[in-house]
Amino acid sequence: MKISGSNSVKPLSLYIHVPFCKKKCPYCDFFSVIDPFLIPAYVDGVCKEIQLGAGMTGSGCQALVHTVYLGGGTPSLLSVSQTAKILETVYQVFAVTPDAEITMEVNPGTVDAAYLSAIRQLGINRLSIGAQSFDSAKLSFLSRIHTRDQVFETLSGAVRAGFSNLGLDLMYALPQETSDAWQTDLDTALALQLPHLSCYMLTLEPGTPFYGQYKNGYFSPCDPDRRSDFFVHTSRVLENDGYCHYEVSSFAKSRQYRSNHNTHYWERGAYMGFGPSAHSFLPGVPPGPVGQRFGVRTAPGAGAEALPGIAGDAGPVRAWNMGDIRAWLDRLAVGGLPWEGHEILSPVQEMMERIMLGLRTDIGVDVNGLHREIRALMDRLAGQGLGVFFHHNSADFRAHRFRLTRSGLTCLDSIVDAIVRKIM
Template sequence: MEPAGLYIHIPFCRKKCPYCDFFSISDLSLQPDFVEALLVEIDLKADPALAFDTVYLGGGTPSVLPIDSLQRILSAVRTSIHLLPDTEVTVEVNPGTVTAGQLAAYRQMGINRLNIGAQSFQEANLMFLGRIHTVRQVTDTISWARRAGFDNLGLDLIYGLPQQSLRLWGKDLQQAAGQCVEHLSCYTLTFEPGTKMEADLRQGRVRPPAESLVADMMTLTVERLADAGYQRYEVSNFARSAALRSRHNQKYWLSVPYVGLGPSAHSWLEPERCWNKKDVAAYIGDLAGGRLPIDGRERLERTELITEAVFLGLRTTDGIDGGRFDDRFGVSLEQLFGEVIGRLGAEGLLTFADGRLALTDRGMLLVDAVAAEFVQRV
């Protein structure tokens, strides 16, 4: 079995961003009880049969946790969980919630990768997105991280904002690439149900850009970042080399086992997925009583597993490994999808060579529609 990944959800933010649908709360007074509950969950979920080579603390905003709380969490992980040598340990940090001293402490406690929620290098965009930081705080965070000894930094950016032009997005890309970080994630803005921004969309207060413009922005992203030395390895993710890809996130796309801790976190060990309650108080209460805070679970059937393998695999530039697919499902890609492969290949949307099925850059623009063509044949 391939090494698993450990995800820890820190469900606290100083302020909820209007576009974000990840579970978080702004009541920081619950942090002490949350940390105690998380330590119990770490112990209860420890599985000696699993070895891990990634730990990812996401949120929420993990950098709003006090340093000593984060230290206790990581110490408990190292005590209870079998971590392999050279484990990738990532913490998400948001500019405006972190200091130079904090980042130095992170490095000293064994964190070796940071993912920085920049989102934009333009003040107007940050204001529209409801971010609490400034552009200067983004560059300060990067500078402090380098000074602390971090040599593996990722930045998140968002494009496809209302009123955003292709030229202005190109300016963001130029400034991001100029920071010389090792990894960039460039996501299109989505209007998720239940968010303030989706309500604004329904009520006509904001208008999304044309789909053709968003497609042009994606194309520009690939071109500009390639020129700057970044290799695309997933629809939205770029790294300076294969070794600098997010090792943790690749586990989700390859269906490698992962364990999720914290409110709303998901765990996966084929063929079963389970997830925790989306309620901090309930999470704390369950673990205070020695109970895992499981909210639900599902066992995927073979057709559902194939569907997920196609949807997730086609998002990556490596694509779907035919040999791995055959070993996993007992059927070849050609047997299941021969007609679709031939037709979409002729349209220039994908390639199938040396047993590997992957989308072209043009196919990546239509990834969901292309994947749907395959799923119809499952």
């Protein structure tokens, strides 16, 4: 059901993981399978899981859904009618705001103009297009299924379908990638004047084919100094062109084109994930009838001893779904929640996540509510790195809100490590 906003209910985001790909990319560690015959069963299963999820939040009426994100995998492998069935289920069982951001990840080479037009009619109003590059050699290295021309076809089909809120994913810092090659990708993207760009560095994730090739000496990854140079250059070039660098990898032409869904994650809002391997995060799930549905009884308060003064009580719950699609289907077939596990975050975990996620963004971290030792550490770090790693904005500083500069973002991991060492 679509309803108007209310102050008395908390915003909720929904993530729907569509775990199918035409082919596995050698760098990817997201869960997906290449068996399209499972798609019909998946669609039935995910609709059932959405219904179960709504039941857990009191028929969905205790929260207003303001973003829905179909991610993957490759959601654009679903047919229009399969996508419609999933979205209709969401609208039937959750309260969705009329201006909700409904995003779908689409991959060039899997969609045509008619498909894009049809999903626009379904209410999808934001597209994230997995281009990765316009360079044929880079696309080939990444084993992508699409060509440079298909990226442009997808973009023009999206614009003709009426999508004004859309963005591209681009990847850089590939082994031996030259500055010129990345600049050409950036120039091509800039010429398109898209509302949103996500620029990611290639990372070699353990367990992926690329990681094995790297370990076996087939290629050397881009070295850390070069990665920092790429990052700083990317940020500078895009900001000079009018983009706001609002999160480590995210750039938007204006506030209205920021990803509301991802911002909700970074601000630690509640979200429910559906589909194999999807995660859910429910802040402050109380003990009692609702909490018991999540398996929450009394929070252990772990970490309260490590940092005296932090009360241990029922904390936020994080849950993760089974990653095996058949096990996920089997669990749903008997009416069970397909969770593989869940944890109640301790106050220390909660505080760490708040710092880590806040520092990724241009919103930064408000240290006022943090434990005094962490606040003192943040004060010290910010004082030492003021104007270099932390923004020198006196209003922010007085308010104890710390934001990293571009150079600071290149040291994000080290800064977080320093904080973790202090806490743990």
